[in-house]
Amino acid sequence: MIPSKVFKNPTILKILDYYKNLWALSYTSAIAHWDLETYMPVKGSMAHGQALGRLATIRQKMFLDKVFVNLLLKADAQGGLSDQERGIIRILNRELKFYEKLPSKFIEDFENLTNTATIIWREAKEKNDFNIFEKPLVKIFDMNRQMAEYLGYKDTPYDALLDQYEEGLTSNKVGPFFDEIYKPLKDLLNKITKSIKYQIQNQRVRPLQTVKYDKAKMAKLNVKVLKTFWPEYGKNFRLDVSSHPFTTSFGNNDTRITTWYHKTDFGRSLLAVIHEFGHALYDMQSADELEMTPIAGGSSLVIHESQSRFWENHVGRSREFIEKFLPDMQRTVHGSQLTVDSVYAYFNKVSAGTLRVEADEVTYHFHIMLRFEIEKGLIERKIKSSELRDYWNAKTKEYLGLEPKTDSEGILQDIHWSGGSVGYFPTYSLGTFLSAQWAEAIKVGPSKWLQKHIHQFGSTYTLEDLLRKNKIKFDPTVNLKYLQDKYSKIYDF
Amino acid sequence: MIPSKVFKNPTILKILDYYKNLWALSYTSAIAHWDLETYMPVKGSMAHGQALGRLATIRQKMFLDKVFVNLLLKADAQGGLSDQERGIIRILNRELKFYEKLPSKFIEDFENLTNTATIIWREAKEKNDFNIFEKPLVKIFDMNRQMAEYLGYKDTPYDALLDQYEEGLTSNKVGPFFDEIYKPLKDLLNKITKSIKYQIQNQRVRPLQTVKYDKAKMAKLNVKVLKTFWPEYGKNFRLDVSSHPFTTSFGNNDTRITTWYHKTDFGRSLLAVIHEFGHALYDMQSADELEMTPIAGGSSLVIHESQSRFWENHVGRSREFIEKFLPDMQRTVHGSQLTVDSVYAYFNKVSAGTLRVEADEVTYHFHIMLRFEIEKGLIERKIKSSELRDYWNAKTKEYLGLEPKTDSEGILQDIHWSGGSVGYFPTYSLGTFLSAQWAEAIKVGPSKWLQKHIHQFGSTYTLEDLLRKNKIKFDPTVNLKYLQDKYSKIYDF
Incomplete structure (x- = not known):
């Protein structure tokens, strides 16, 4: 064995x-x-x-x-x-x-x-x-x-927690990263919201996310997409339903993802499938020899999230993907006149909201910065629990320009803290930023790039070693540039 | 806890x-x-x-x-x-x-x-x-x-194996039991096959088992039946699909059964559900205090099978059950004119065949006798493996009047031996015979009879102790009389 x-x-x-x-x-x-x-x-x-x-x-x-x-x-x-x-x-x-x-x-x-x-x-x-x-x-x-x-820790107790989820991650790395991306993202968001296209889009009465779909048909579309990505679908990989999408792997020959069905907002179900597929692919392509060893499956949370976000944002939200599956989307969504343009606009709509899981590529990171500050503040006893709700709401206002109407839309929205996870959130942003660098690398690389350069190694290497091995330096400007290029085209500025 | x-x-x-x-x-x-x-x-x-x-x-x-x-x-x-x-x-x-x-x-x-x-x-x-x-x-x-x-064993090594599945069971108990039931069952089968009704039934071109049904509709009917039996269905109990029906219990609050869907022969799917429900009910009604202890859940295999067979034969095959669910059956089975009489005849059709899992209440036990003899003969080295197929076929001919056309219909039909289970089969017959005694007891007992007299105890008692506690002596004539009464009415002799 x-x-x-x-x-x-x-x-x-x-x-x-x-x-x-x-x-x-x-x-x-x-x-x-x-x-x-x-x-x-x-x-x-x-x-x-x-x-x-x-x-x-x-x-x-x-x-x-x-x-x-x-x-x-x-x-x-x-x-x-x-x-x-x-x-x-x-x-x-x-x-x-x-x-x-x-x-x-x-x-x-x-x-x-x-x-x-x-x-x-x-x-x-x-x-x-x-x-x-x-x-x-x-x-x-x-x-x-x-x-x-x-x-044990060196600078702050919060670092010991960050390290639990991402080996070697410290506040001294996370803080400057957020400082670096904050202003460019704010500026980009401002440009978007001031654009004429944004103003027009916001006046539309029935955007695509409110159109209804049939659950069974949607499931069929999801499976069709998965079979296109992974022809072995069904043999070593399956899709289920849960109250929140997730991926789990029991080995290269048995990996499973889930999605959700809200009966409207079909992109939410489909992009969750594509996101989770990114996680699944990483697990399935870990080298067979690593099975049942401690280094089987994906390495760190940041690398894992960089895989799922790569598929979600750089594949699922692309014009090419929408073109390929447009007829299937048209069959799935009730009485709608879907076009490549309308779906592309819908999949890539930027709009500040109170909910992290519904956030777009630009505003997402403000949600994470907010959580990072609160987690660090609580662990360092700089925020009192009695001030927590007010702090959350004020920070949401500061970062996103609006306040949660309810606790469920605010401080109660995420499951992580209830499950004991403190220090987890920053990996979401770091992974997302890294995914833009993989997208760049793939453009000039051979097919199966991800398998060859990342997946096969399982968790043989730390994030830093894996980057070094691939001669890639973590560089937030890559994702910032990608966002700038993409959304200036979409919103015409 | x-x-x-x-x-x-x-x-x-x-x-x-x-x-x-x-x-x-x-x-x-x-x-x-x-x-x-x-x-x-x-x-x-x-x-x-x-x-x-x-x-x-x-x-x-x-x-x-x-x-x-x-x-x-x-x-x-x-x-x-x-x-x-x-x-x-x-x-x-x-x-x-x-x-x-x-x-x-x-x-x-x-x-x-x-x-x-x-x-x-x-x-x-x-x-x-x-x-x-x-x-x-x-x-x-x-x-x-x-x-x-x-x-270790006293008389024959086969007894050590029987004891694995039914505490205290020996060849000296199984042998005489089969001797006692063999002739009466043979006589009954003869009377049935010689009856005019049997002759007429065998000439019908399209018996109900060949009528097609839709899998989704059939699943709906199965769930409706389960919800009638167990209103908590879905909360602590569910139905799934597998290649062979089975029951599994993870405790009183999580018990699951499966059935199969062949798209014809709807009774096969439905009676499997009712059979497995009998097992499930036993597990679900074991006293809450026994949870997570060694005596939680059903006691022996014979008692367990007596529960499933009680529901399958005495409830599922009854005229009352068919009357209650006839409209649902009519909705489920394509273009058929189902009546209480036609379904009752179909659910209770007696016909010697080569397959155990498809056998009726009368011929079922011949299949078990055959396996008992072969298991004992092999363990006692009285049958050689090279003679096995011929022995199986000859015995099928002797007991059931026909020979398997293929190995799959003959010696290869059951999964048990491949899984290592030798000495398991006799519990099926013993359990079935015992179920007729529970049916008799329930007739004169209060409602919730099974829960009060059997289920709540989990595996506190052995089969013998449980019978003693309920002042019931294992008596094969009860089931023989039930079969004689039932089938003389059905086949009019």
Whole structure:
């Protein structure tokens, strides 16, 4: 079972054999999670939570087994390892550090807190009342701060959290990045909103997003697009429905994505499919030899998001894509006269709104900056929880020019904090900016560029190493230029 | 989490806390298995097999942990336990015996053999060639014989295997049971086939089973039936599609059944749903306090099958059921003039055939007798594998009056042996016979009879103890009389 071509070091082989147990636990946990989001009867979630909680503690215990830890120490001290072998040690040492530094009691408490908090968050969002969610939110930030203390940091506890989601990411990298893009994006947004085209578009009574579609027909269109992108669709890859789109991979031969169906706004369902396909492709094209090892599947969150955003923005929102599937779109959307121009305008409409998930390519990053500031402020105890809602609303006004009418449209809109994730959001913006650089690279590269340069390596390399390997330096101006070029054409300025 | 009303003994409480880890492993394995049969992309099965194999060895290792085994020994020596507490010890000791007596190498080898054998069996069945499957089949019987040696037995190694599926079942109980029912069933079948009604029915050109139906409409009918039986349908219970109907339960609040759709023979899809509902109801009505303990869910296979067969035969095949759902059936089946009489005749048609899964209430047991004889003969080395196909065909001729035309209709028809199950089949007949006794008991009992007398106990009791508790003695004449009464009316003799 252990891949023999890539892995030859005897210590590594022993590590991989033991790791297969940990992989098996992750595999079934992931299946159970996919099930929870897709087919599980509502009342089944309690047993799900109980089982997954136990599995997490079993996994921690097995990970900290002396035999395994000693193998890791031994491998770490060895020279002459291949890139993949070093990748394995790097990934496992990161996890080991996490398990060693966090008491298992803390892990279990955190798991229980976030399980409950997600349910409370759902209730608060439904009832449109932040007060219901305030207490669990404060606890989640308290525990995240505690986690940062356990894990250790140099400048700010927030850096320990950023590092959880993107290895080596710090506030000193995120802050200047946002500073660099803020003004150009603001200027671009101003130019767009002042353009005549924008003014006309905003007066239209029935833009395409309000036209109804039939769910079954929409699903058919989604599958047709996926089959075009990936002819193996159905054999090692499938599409399901969930309350929020996501991708999950159980290996190269079983990767699944989901989308949603709102019965209007067909681009929302379709672009979600294309976005998730970008994630899926990354997972499916990780080299077969890496299967069931710690470096199988996508590397970091930034690279992952750069894949999904590449497909969503640079493929799905392109004129070429719309041309190819226009007849199918026309068959899917009720009584509408879709043209390439009208769909292109609809897919690329810029408009500041209060909801992150509905934001366009230009305004999206303001949503992320807002969250970055709040997360950092809360972790550094510079914002009080009692000021939170007002702070959110004021910052939305500052960045986007409008205020959320309700908590559900404001501070309650995202699921991340309820699930315990603090420090996750910046990867969305970084990934999106990086995707423009892949788009540039692909233009001059061979076909299968992504597979050859990124996908096959799984998580062998960190983001920085992968960029270095591909001789690409992270450069926000590439995406800024792409946005400027694209939207000056669309809005005619 | 640990139920406090039923379980008070401190040792039992410790056992249950540890057991929750084992339960969590079983829970996620079961979800993964359901996924395999319903939604998994075909190419995902390799990773599935690898993960489940590892989980099985993790579970064995955790089960054999000295701390846990000592707790079991301690509890075993204690008096004053409740029935439920004794049930827990009984079930866990059975599993402990299995894990202790079988080397883990044997368990892993057996797992690998049956994983491969199932794939080979599918190929053999498709290609209609027993020769392809002969070798793995011989190995499976060899390993089953070896398993019997490990586990120990008194009279014949086959008894050790029977006991795996039905605690305490032996050849000395199964043999006389089949002897008792053989002649009466043969006589009944003779009377039926000689009746004028049978002769007329066999001449009809278009019996109902050949009429086509629409899959989506059929699924709607199935769900309507389930919602009538179980108004909570959708909240803690759902219906899916698989290549062979089955039931799986992840707890009282998440039980799932599947059915199949052949687009003709609508009773086959509907009666499968009703059959599986019988299994599901048993699992869903196990007392809440037993959740996540070793005695949650149905008790033995015989009792389980007695539940499914009760619903299938005594409810689904009844005139009352057909009357209630006739308009829905009419809407579902294309261009047919369904009447209560025609559907009743179709649901209860007796006709000897070569396929077990399509057999009626009268001829079904001949299929089981045949398998019982072959299994016992192979385990006791009285039948050679080279004679197997001829033996199967000759016995089919003897019992059912006709010979399989192909291996797929004959010795290759069942999945059980390829999955390693030897000694399973007799529970089907025993359960079916027992179901007639429940039907009798329910007639004079209160509503919710099944919940009160059987379901709530989970697997607290063995079959024998449960019968004793309900003051019912297993009596094959009850089902024989039911069949005689029913079919003499249908076939007018």
